[in-house]
Amino acid sequence: MMLINGVETDQITAIDRGLQYGDGLFETIAVVDGEPEFWQQHLQRLQQGGERLALSIPDAVLLQQESEQLIAAADANIHRWVLKITVTRGSGGRGYRYSEAQTPTRILSLSPWPYSEQQQSEAVTQGVMLHICNTRLGENPTLAGIKHLNRLEQVLARNEWSDPAIAEGVVMNPQGEMVEGTMSNLFFVQNGELVTPELRLCGVVGVMRQQIIEQLQQQGVTVAIRPIPLQQLILTEEAFCCNSLIGIWPIHKIGGISFHAPGPITKDCIQRLKRGS
Amino acid sequence: MMLINGVETDQITAIDRGLQYGDGLFETIAVVDGEPEFWQQHLQRLQQGGERLALSIPDAVLLQQESEQLIAAADANIHRWVLKITVTRGSGGRGYRYSEAQTPTRILSLSPWPYSEQQQSEAVTQGVMLHICNTRLGENPTLAGIKHLNRLEQVLARNEWSDPAIAEGVVMNPQGEMVEGTMSNLFFVQNGELVTPELRLCGVVGVMRQQIIEQLQQQGVTVAIRPIPLQQLILTEEAFCCNSLIGIWPIHKIGGISFHAPGPITKDCIQRLKRGS
Numbered sequence: 001m002m003l004i005n006g007v008e009t010d011q012i013t014a015i016d017r018g019l020q021y022g023d024g025l026f027e028t029i030a031v032v033d034g035e036p037e038f039w040q041q042h043l044q045r046l047q048q049g050g051e052r053l054a055l056s057i058p059d060a061v062l063l064q065q066e067s068e069q070l071i072a073a074a075d076a077n078i079h080r081w082v083l084k085i086t087v088t089r090g091s092g093g094r095g096y097r098y099s100e101a102q103t104p105t106r107i108l109s110l111s112p113w114p115y116s117e118q119q120q121s122e123a124v125t126q127g128v129m130l131h132i133c134n135t136r137l138g139e140n141p142t143l144a145g146i147k148h149l150n151r152l153e154q155v156l157a158r159n160e161w162s163d164p165a166i167a168e169g170v171v172m173n174p175q176g177e178m179v180e181g182t183m184s185n186l187f188f189v190q191n192g193e194l195v196t197p198e199l200r201l202c203g204v205v206g207v208m209r210q211q212i213i214e215q216l217q218q219q220g221v222t223v224a225i226r227p228i229p230l231q232q233l234i235l236t237e238e239a240f241c242c243n244s245l246i247g248i249w250p251i252h253k254i255g256g257i258s259f260h261a262p263g264p265i266t267k268d269c270i271q272r273l274k275r276g277s
Numbered sequence: 278m279m280l281i282n283g284v285e286t287d288q289i290t291a292i293d294r295g296l297q298y299g300d301g302l303f304e305t306i307a308v309v310d311g312e313p314e315f316w317q318q319h320l321q322r323l324q325q326g327g328e329r330l331a332l333s334i335p336d337a338v339l340l341q342q343e344s345e346q347l348i349a350a351a352d353a354n355i356h357r358w359v360l361k362i363t364v365t366r367g368s369g370g371r372g373y374r375y376s377e378a379q380t381p382t383r384i385l386s387l388s389p390w391p392y393s394e395q396q397q398s399e400a401v402t403q404g405v406m407l408h409i410c411n412t413r414l415g416e417n418p419t420l421a422g423i424k425h426l427n428r429l430e431q432v433l434a435r436n437e438w439s440d441p442a443i444a445e446g447v448v449m450n451p452q453g454e455m456v457e458g459t460m461s462n463l464f465f466v467q468n469g470e471l472v473t474p475e476l477r478l479c480g481v482v483g484v485m486r487q488q489i490i491e492q493l494q495q496q497g498v499t500v501a502i503r504p505i506p507l508q509q510l511i512l513t514e515e516a517f518c519c520n521s522l523i524g525i526w527p528i529h530k531i532g533g534i535s536f537h538a539p540g541p542i543t544k545d546c547i548q549r550l551k552r553g554s
Contacts, residue, residue: 004291011288012296014281014363014384019289021428022299053429054436086291089432094391096428096435096459107291114371138415138479139451142433150427151298151373152330155366156419158373159331174416182373202415 001073002109003066016105018088021096022149025049030244031081031110034071038244039064041207046087049146055089058106070110080113082245088149114245124270127252127261128167130181130241132230133157136174139201147204158182168241170254173202177227181241184249185209188228189238189265195224208242215272238263248273278350279386280343293382295365298373299426302326307521308358308387311348315521316341318484323364326423332366335383347387357390359522365426391522401547404529404538405444407458407518409507410434413451416478424481435459445518447531450479454504458518461526462486465505466515466542472501485519492549515540525550
């Protein structure tokens with residue numbers, strides 16, 4: 001089910017700048033038992049993206065009302081849904097130039113949860129395997145961190161493998177430093193310290209990544225943020241990936257390198273995140 | 278007027294991967310007196326883009342038929358139109374992963390020519406002024422050269438200025454080398470030699486750029502292709518930008534640096550291109 005500018009439809013004009021140029025932003029939000037998780041945090045990131053792109057984000061109350069409308073219409077017997085909010089710059093402007101006056105397009109949709117209970121519980125208890133992607137992320141400080149609609153690098157990276165035993169791929173920057181997964185953020189344990197890649201020049205600042213950093217900080221555990229070259233995998237004791245849908249997935253293998261999964265610090269993070277939320 | 282998969286409509290499903298991820302390609306083609314210019318070259322670039330993205334391009338005969346249908350329906354008293362062909366990966370797949378079996382979406386539209394006769398003739402006789410953009414282009418060898426739908430960098434760069442006296446902006450790579458304009462390719466004359474930026478890691482290989490290089494080569498004039506740092510503007514005698522709509526526009530100023538426009542070599546290029554086409 002989908003609402004476009006408040007109207008129940010999935011049809012949009014092809015001159016929308018979201019299609020023409022990827023001129024827009026999106027959020028993917030877990031809805032559990034009728035409640036969108038980390039709503040404020042998702043809206044805040046959308047707002048930050050809007051500031052970077054000079055794109056005015058629709059009113060939060062309106063987005064909330066429309067989200068509630070979608071959730072109310074969904075089958076209440078189904079425990080989990082995925083809410084996607086897309087905001088584009090709308091149609092208009094001349095070529096790449098947009099007009100200050102144009103009205104953004106908002107697209108809200110509710111979709112089935114993409115993972116079975118079994119997939120999810122196996123991932124958490126046994127860990128997942130990651131491919132090392134050849135596709136690298138281009139660097140652009142203005143676009144780094146935000147969740148914009150230019151996602152061809154992720155499409156290319158994700159389609160490097162089709163083996164269903166591989167859950168995710170590690171994507172690097174041009175310098176060979178690990179940045180993120182194709183659809184998740186990465187954390188590593190090195191010398192007992194929790195580390196996550198710096199995202200100043202590329203990558204998406206995931207809502208779950210921020211939650212983990214903040215929850216741990218509140219509980220007195222510091223997460224180091226720094227560039228992490230691929231070679232450092234051999235110095236790594238544990239690894240996990242995270243996003244708003246999967247939560248935390250321990251990693252048992254990246255390329256040819258194996259890890260104890262779930263390791264003690266990963267387990268601890270999963271527990272702390274549960275307590276914090 | 279617009280045809281989407283052969284149907285006269287401007288409506289498309291919002292789950293199309295063109296909108297969701299910018300997963301697609303486009304061509305902007307000048308139509309003069311009912312004839313698309315450089316048709317084969319545009320189709321060839323579309324095909325090259327398709328190979329890079331593993332996206333199957335609709336049959337050339339079909340694209341030609343639909344283009345002719347649009348042109349036949351347009352006002353024949355109007356001399357010039359812009360034909361845009363967009364091909365997306367269609368809808369489907371799961372997240373960033375596409376399915377091998379999915380059907381691409383083709384969108385063909387015919388739009389009014391964006392420049393008045395006066396604008397065009399003033400640009401050619403007096404030259405244009407270019408802004409030096411702060412927005413840099415991220416580097417990705419797989420995406421470099423092709424005309425894909427991830428154009429946020431161009432949107433950001435183009436919206437750095439609103440002064441109508443500025444016709445175009447120079448965009449650099451992270452190393453500070455000039456790559457292209459926001460909507461055009463760049464050529465420079467240095468020590469009497471014609472030079473255009475290398476586009477191995479970012480930028481679009483424009484159809485007009487290729488035409489100029491090939492026409493000149495056939496006439497015994499070599500164009501050097503190499504990285505061109507911004508500082509080399511002070512060693513530059515002439516400059517021009519080009520694309521499929523504007524043809525060649527001499528440049529009289531980039532940032533604070535002025536050039537003789539149109540200079541003798543630029544004039545010569547304009548003449549040679551006329552003879553060759």
